[in-house]
Amino acid sequence: MRLYNVHTLEETEALIKSHFNSFETEVVILDELLNRVLAEDVYASIQVPSFRRSTVDGYAVHASDTNGASDTMPMLLSDMGSIEMGQAAEQNLKGNDTLYVPTGGMVPEEADAMVMIEYTERFSEDTIGIMKQALPLQHIVGVGSDIKIGDKILSKGQRLKARHIGALAASGIFEVCVYKKITATIISTGDELITTDQTLNVGEVFDINTHTLKHQADVLDIEVIKTHVLKDKRDLIKETIEEGIKTSNITLVSGGSSVGDKDYTADLIDELGEEAGVLIHGLAIKPGKPTIVGKVDDKLVLGLPGHPVSALIVFDQLIRMYLSHMHSYHYHTVTGCLTQNVHAAAGKETFVMVSIQDDEITPVLGKSGMITMMSRADGYIRIEANQEGLDKGESVTVYLLD
Amino acid sequence: MRLYNVHTLEETEALIKSHFNSFETEVVILDELLNRVLAEDVYASIQVPSFRRSTVDGYAVHASDTNGASDTMPMLLSDMGSIEMGQAAEQNLKGNDTLYVPTGGMVPEEADAMVMIEYTERFSEDTIGIMKQALPLQHIVGVGSDIKIGDKILSKGQRLKARHIGALAASGIFEVCVYKKITATIISTGDELITTDQTLNVGEVFDINTHTLKHQADVLDIEVIKTHVLKDKRDLIKETIEEGIKTSNITLVSGGSSVGDKDYTADLIDELGEEAGVLIHGLAIKPGKPTIVGKVDDKLVLGLPGHPVSALIVFDQLIRMYLSHMHSYHYHTVTGCLTQNVHAAAGKETFVMVSIQDDEITPVLGKSGMITMMSRADGYIRIEANQEGLDKGESVTVYLLD
Numbered sequence: 001m002r003l004y005n006v007h008t009l010e011e012t013e014a015l016i017k018s019h020f021n022s023f024e025t026e027v028v029i030l031d032e033l034l035n036r037v038l039a040e041d042v043y044a045s046i047q048v049p050s051f052r053r054s055t056v057d058g059y060a061v062h063a064s065d066t067n068g069a070s071d072t073m074p075m076l077l078s079d080m081g082s083i084e085m086g087q088a089a090e091q092n093l094k095g096n097d098t099l100y101v102p103t104g105g106m107v108p109e110e111a112d113a114m115v116m117i118e119y120t121e122r123f124s125e126d127t128i129g130i131m132k133q134a135l136p137l138q139h140i141v142g143v144g145s146d147i148k149i150g151d152k153i154l155s156k157g158q159r160l161k162a163r164h165i166g167a168l169a170a171s172g173i174f175e176v177c178v179y180k181k182i183t184a185t186i187i188s189t190g191d192e193l194i195t196t197d198q199t200l201n202v203g204e205v206f207d208i209n210t211h212t213l214k215h216q217a218d219v220l221d222i223e224v225i226k227t228h229v230l231k232d233k234r235d236l237i238k239e240t241i242e243e244g245i246k247t248s249n250i251t252l253v254s255g256g257s258s259v260g261d262k263d264y265t266a267d268l269i270d271e272l273g274e275e276a277g278v279l280i281h282g283l284a285i286k287p288g289k290p291t292i293v294g295k296v297d298d299k300l301v302l303g304l305p306g307h308p309v310s311a312l313i314v315f316d317q318l319i320r321m322y323l324s325h326m327h328s329y330h331y332h333t334v335t336g337c338l339t340q341n342v343h344a345a346a347g348k349e350t351f352v353m354v355s356i357q358d359d360e361i362t363p364v365l366g367k368s369g370m371i372t373m374m375s376r377a378d379g380y381i382r383i384e385a386n387q388e389g390l391d392k393g394e395s396v397t398v399y400l401l402d
Numbered sequence: 403m404r405l406y407n408v409h410t411l412e413e414t415e416a417l418i419k420s421h422f423n424s425f426e427t428e429v430v431i432l433d434e435l436l437n438r439v440l441a442e443d444v445y446a447s448i449q450v451p452s453f454r455r456s457t458v459d460g461y462a463v464h465a466s467d468t469n470g471a472s473d474t475m476p477m478l479l480s481d482m483g484s485i486e487m488g489q490a491a492e493q494n495l496k497g498n499d500t501l502y503v504p505t506g507g508m509v510p511e512e513a514d515a516m517v518m519i520e521y522t523e524r525f526s527e528d529t530i531g532i533m534k535q536a537l538p539l540q541h542i543v544g545v546g547s548d549i550k551i552g553d554k555i556l557s558k559g560q561r562l563k564a565r566h567i568g569a570l571a572a573s574g575i576f577e578v579c580v581y582k583k584i585t586a587t588i589i590s591t592g593d594e595l596i597t598t599d600q601t602l603n604v605g606e607v608f609d610i611n612t613h614t615l616k617h618q619a620d621v622l623d624i625e626v627i628k629t630h631v632l633k634d635k636r637d638l639i640k641e642t643i644e645e646g647i648k649t650s651n652i653t654l655v656s657g658g659s660s661v662g663d664k665d666y667t668a669d670l671i672d673e674l675g676e677e678a679g680v681l682i683h684g685l686a687i688k689p690g691k692p693t694i695v696g697k698v699d700d701k702l703v704l705g706l707p708g709h710p711v712s713a714l715i716v717f718d719q720l721i722r723m724y725l726s727h728m729h730s731y732h733y734h735t736v737t738g739c740l741t742q743n744v745h746a747a748a749g750k751e752t753f754v755m756v757s758i759q760d761d762e763i764t765p766v767l768g769k770s771g772m773i774t775m776m777s778r779a780d781g782y783i784r785i786e787a788n789q790e791g792l793d794k795g796e797s798v799t800v801y802l803l804d
Binding site for chain 1: 432433435436448450451452453459485486487488489490491504506507508548549555556563564565566567568569570571572573574575576592593594595598599602603604605606607608609610611613614615616617618620621633634662664708710714734736737761772773774776777779802803804
């Protein structure tokens with residue numbers, strides 16, 4: 001019979017980070033960058049804007065030509081026509097000349113100010129009256145004033161969102177180097193498990209873990225290659241783990257991670273791994289003690305508790321640790337006050353599922369209320385090992401499961 | 403020349419909700435339910451668990467047979483074998499009989515308690531000693547104790563996450579009725595716009611809006627059918643809007659939403675719509691005044707400001723309004739304290755892009771720093787119309803753009 005080799009979460013994080021810290025990269029185009037993680041710093045190769053742009057609809061002028069202009073004393077300038085959007089301003093603007101430029105249009109080189117159309121009036125076919133003195137550079141955005149060649153736009157480790165992809169587009173960058181998507185195989189084991197397309201007989205239960213882990217993987221940007229629901233047959237589980245290791249970065253096995261007769265996962269990881277095999281067997285957390293962290297051919301193999309709520313929490317915590325070496329992204333958390341006291345297991349970190357209503361955090365409890373815990377929780381809180389519990393009204397931080 | 407017909411955000415929300423409130427539904431299988439919104443309440447059709455389950459590895463007993471049992475005075479029971487996981491317990495357990503049941507296994511009908519294996523000892527091939535008195539029902543989860551037939555598992559309007567899909571699987575439900583995905587066509591207009599695969603000439607800029615809006619749509623679970631970058635040609639824009647209306651629930655047109663000569667969007671919406679056409683032209687917010695809300699053939703057509711930051715904020719706000727009628731999902735927000743004073747436009751609601759560092763909220767400013775605003779912001783804050791600004795240290799709520 002195997003014995004547990006229990007580690008704290010802190011020790012587990014250090015171990016995972018030291019064993020899994022090199023990630024493959026690939027070049028990906030803008031359209032497919034959402035949620036991908038940059039593998040390099042990105043620098044601007046153009047100036048933005050690349051030409052002097054007007055921020056108003058109005059007339060480009062030499063500011064000095066407008067000195068003293070007012071409603072009652074307009075300065076009359078020669079109308080040289082207009083600039084079209086998207087066109088270079090090639091007109092040569094001499095003294096006392098002016099030119100219409102729309103918002104975002106190019107200001108001709110010789111002009112040093114824009115006058116808003118509200119402060120102008122057409123006096124004749126060739127003459128525009130300026131009714132307000134212009135300050136040099138007013139309403140003009142200079143070349144490179146938003147970004148200069150060589151400026152760092154985004155940093156290695158950033159998880160790309162819509163706004164970041166917009167910034168890349170603005171800089172004329174249409175592909176960048178990102179980390180390859182992490183892939184996973186999910187295996188749920190147990191002689192009692194059936195899939196939702198099968199008929200439930202007495203003694204059987206529908207498998208839950210392939211469903212929750214698959215979709216939670218999706219939330220964490222992990223691509224699930226395949227899911228399996230397997231009976232507790234040693235050879236079958238071994239074969240499937242081997243296939244998982246070949247096709248995925250992470251292989252997850254829920255159930256069979258304890259130390260009983262039919263708990264094969266730890267032995268199989270030791271058999272398959274040429275070097276390390278099982279790194280950790282047992283976590284000092286509640287729920288989640290029967291957890292295995294293993295390494296086979298440089299791939300991560302996790303043995304997760306069979307209980308769906310425990311499996312989900314342990315998966316979320318360990319995968320965040322695994323990914324944290326790749327990206328600098330901080331998962332958003334929500335803070336609020338507890339609506340009731342929460343007890344914790346002495347000497348272990350305790351995780352408790354909670355629901356969030358406005359700023360109020362309510363534990364979702366129930367000895368056997370697995371479905372209730374799954375359907376009502378928005379996330380979970382973590383209580384440190386040295387705390388006996390938390391009091392009603394205390395402020396807590398929630399790890400969101402969204 | 404058109405005139406603005408300005409509305410507050412509150413008025414806009416009421417209008418959008420009154421005009422767009424019927425959504426199509428479809429039946430979808432578990433595997434494809436992530437982030438879909440339930441169109442019906444879901445009730446359990448089985449009991450969970452469907453049989454009495456043991457919560458420990460141990461022996462099933464008649465509790466009364468263990469009265470007085472202790473380490474020094476074990477009660478000796480007849481070993482009737484064991485239950486396998488996934489099997490019905492069909493053994494007939496008479497007085498003084500016992501049976502091994504693993505965690506999660508079925509407890510035979512006649513037994514009314516489980517004794518943990520730690521408190522038992524094998525005395526002979528046929529005899530198990532029980533070293534601790536059992537309380538009736540201990541370590542047994544009753545039929546339906548998690549969920550009963552007819553219990554409501556999930557509610558109409560819920561956005562389904564991994565844990566909800568797990569709860570459905572546990573209940574043996576493999577498909578549910580959800581709202582069809584909302585679809586969108588995104589059109590970015592402007593004579594100065596080019597796409598990232600083109601070469602930048604003087605006076606031109608790379609289009610940003612198709613990129614940010616497409617990916618932000620994805621974040622809001624909207625399926626983008628097609629994106630277009632168009633020159634300011636009335637007929638071309640009209641044709642493309644018509645195509646958008648035919649193929650999508652929402653057609654977005656950025657640029658051309660102001661009241662100038664080349665601002666065609668409002669006119670085109672009025673031309674295309676048989677009834678309402680333009681519902682709103684102008685929002686009392688900053689940035690975002692040049693916004694159009696229109697209705698053509700029961701489809702939503704939005705005219706968005708051309709400025710990328712304004713377009714992104716207005717899009718996010720209006721689409722949340724549109725979707726809020728369909729689902730009860732509350733977007734998670736983050737609360738923190740401002741690191742500096744923020745000024746606001748008097749008489750209008752003001753939106754300010756911000757970055758989040760721990761609990762500190764810092765406005766991302768810069769007159770022309772569009773890329774900076776895009777690349778550094780994590781979300782935006784909203785300042786009410788009657789506030790002149792916010793003070794350093796004040797607590798604010800951030801709409802996340804993730």
